[in-house]
Amino acid sequence: MVKKIFKISFILFLIFQTKSLAINPSDFVQSTVNKASDILKQNISKEEKMKKIELIAEKVVDIKGIAFYSLGSHRKSLSTEKKEEYFKVFKKYFLKSFSSRLAQYSDPKIKVGSQKKINEKYTIVSSILLATEKTPEVKLDWRIVTKNIDNPLIIDVVIEGVSLARVQREEFNSIVQNKNIDELINNLREFANK
Amino acid sequence: MFKIITVIIVTFLLSVTSYADTDGSNELSKNNIETKDCFEKINRGVFVFNQAVNDVIFEPLAKGYRKLPSPVRTGTSNALSNLSILLTLPNNILQGDILLAGKNSLRFVINTTVGILGIFDPASKVGLNEYQSEDFGQTLGRWGIGEGCYIVLPVLGPSTLRDATGSIGNYIGGDAWYNVTVRNDTRYFSNFDYYASKGMGGVDFIAKNLGALDNLEENSIDFYASVKSLYLQDRRKRIINTDEIIETFDDSDWEEIETQ
Numbered sequence: 001m002v003k004k005i006f007k008i009s010f011i012l013f014l015i016f017q018t019k020s021l022a023i024n025p026s027d028f029v030q031s032t033v034n035k036a037s038d039i040l041k042q043n044i045s046k047e048e049k050m051k052k053i054e055l056i057a058e059k060v061v062d063i064k065g066i067a068f069y070s071l072g073s074h075r076k077s078l079s080t081e082k083k084e085e086y087f088k089v090f091k092k093y094f095l096k097s098f099s100s101r102l103a104q105y106s107d108p109k110i111k112v113g114s115q116k117k118i119n120e121k122y123t124i125v126s127s128i129l130l131a132t133e134k135t136p137e138v139k140l141d142w143r144i145v146t147k148n149i150d151n152p153l154i155i156d157v158v159i160e161g162v163s164l165a166r167v168q169r170e171e172f173n174s175i176v177q178n179k180n181i182d183e184l185i186n187n188l189r190e191f192a193n194k
Numbered sequence: 195m196f197k198i199i200t201v202i203i204v205t206f207l208l209s210v211t212s213y214a215d216t217d218g219s220n221e222l223s224k225n226n227i228e229t230k231d232c233f234e235k236i237n238r239g240v241f242v243f244n245q246a247v248n249d250v251i252f253e254p255l256a257k258g259y260r261k262l263p264s265p266v267r268t269g270t271s272n273a274l275s276n277l278s279i280l281l282t283l284p285n286n287i288l289q290g291d292i293l294l295a296g297k298n299s300l301r302f303v304i305n306t307t308v309g310i311l312g313i314f315d316p317a318s319k320v321g322l323n324e325y326q327s328e329d330f331g332q333t334l335g336r337w338g339i340g341e342g343c344y345i346v347l348p349v350l351g352p353s354t355l356r357d358a359t360g361s362i363g364n365y366i367g368g369d370a371w372y373n374v375t376v377r378n379d380t381r382y383f384s385n386f387d388y389y390a391s392k393g394m395g396g397v398d399f400i401a402k403n404l405g406a407l408d409n410l411e412e413n414s415i416d417f418y419a420s421v422k423s424l425y426l427q428d429r430r431k432r433i434i435n436t437d438e439i440i441e442t443f444d445d446s447d448w449e450e451i452e453t454q
């Protein structure tokens with residue numbers, strides 16, 4: 001009897017444990033937006049804001065996924081060493097570029113709305129960047145990687161139907177096609193170090 | 195003879211990348227769409243020229259425009275949007291959206307009269323608030339004509355061969371605003387009204403996107419390629435006329451990434 005109760009309790013524990021760890025993608029986006037907004041509201045320098053945003057980005061963005069998506073088909077022809085070199089530089093570039101883009105907003109008001117599960121791997125969360133005195137309302141869709149439901153990650157932001165990941169992919173593709181992968185890595189390094 | 199050669203060249207270039215069809219959404223979900231940049235060297239040269247024009251003329255104007263009181267800017271933006279309905283209407287009809295053409299006609303009549311030449315937007319308050327502009331390039335896209343090569347037009351900016359070809363429709367009678375200002379000699383309007391409205395449209399667009407454009411330039415390692423991607427993605431979305439999320443990833447892409 002005791003054994004049975006123990007067994008049931010253990011199973012119930014596991015079920016609740018699993019459920020409690022699962023994070024709803026909309027809540028994840030809302031929480032991320034709130035954290036970023038709290039930083040952007042602070043009366044600190046742009047550089048300090050960028051540093052704080054970089055720390056958040058490392059936790060909530062699938063940087064590796066974006067890095068290799070951005071390379072497109074060129075990733076297939078790279079050696080392991082080259083991939084490692086590329087990813088190391090990309091991460092620095094991405095964090096700087098991402099935080100710099102966000103740091104232009106002083107107090108963005110984002111209203112998170114519905115979510116749509118595309119498949120087991122992705123969920124799209126819709127939101128609206130509310131209009132200000134000078135800028136119109138902007139529709140933002142967040143592509144969330146939900147392969148690991150305990151740790152959802154942002155892999156793309158789609159602004160009014162324009163995917164930023166895709167813009168980056170086409171930008172990188174243009175450099176690799178016109179020059180080569182080393183030139184791309186050099187450009188990323190220059191950007192990260194400037 | 196010259197006309198025949200022109201038609202042959204345009205047909206060839208348009209057929210270089212012919213992917214769009216009436217089921218554009220399906221095509222858009224594919225990740226391997228690539229619009230040929232057949233004239234990249236020239237395009238990049240024109241792009242640099244346009245950036246200079248933008249820095250010297252449009253951006254200062256847009257900065258000045260942004261200093262105007264908000265109601266003035268909203269009124270200007272509304273009036274320009276109202277004028278654009280004149281080009282949208284024939285395209286609604288050509289795309290088979292007759293109901294939408296009816297709604298847009300009503301919107302135009304209400305805003306031009308009650309809204310005092312479109313400065314105010316009372317139509318939105320009576321439920322006619324879902325307006326999306328259309329042009330002949332979009333209509334050609336809906337008819338299944340591919341983008342053709344990507345081109346950068348002096349001053350006008352990014353385009354494709356299809357969209358540039360489509361804009362010929364504006365000048366051969368398809369745009370009522372062009373007809374009453376430039377094409378026909380009317381007592382009420384002059385060429386200036388047409389070109390001023392077009393220039394103002396550019397300034398209004400830049401003013402609304404000033405921070406975003408500067409930010410994009412600052413954070414791009416190839417600004418030309420970024421603008422090209424933005425333009426092409428935006429046009430594809432406008433052609434399928436949807437607020438639905440367009441697939442920008444496909445599973446095979448992700449599978450490959452997972453095996454890294």
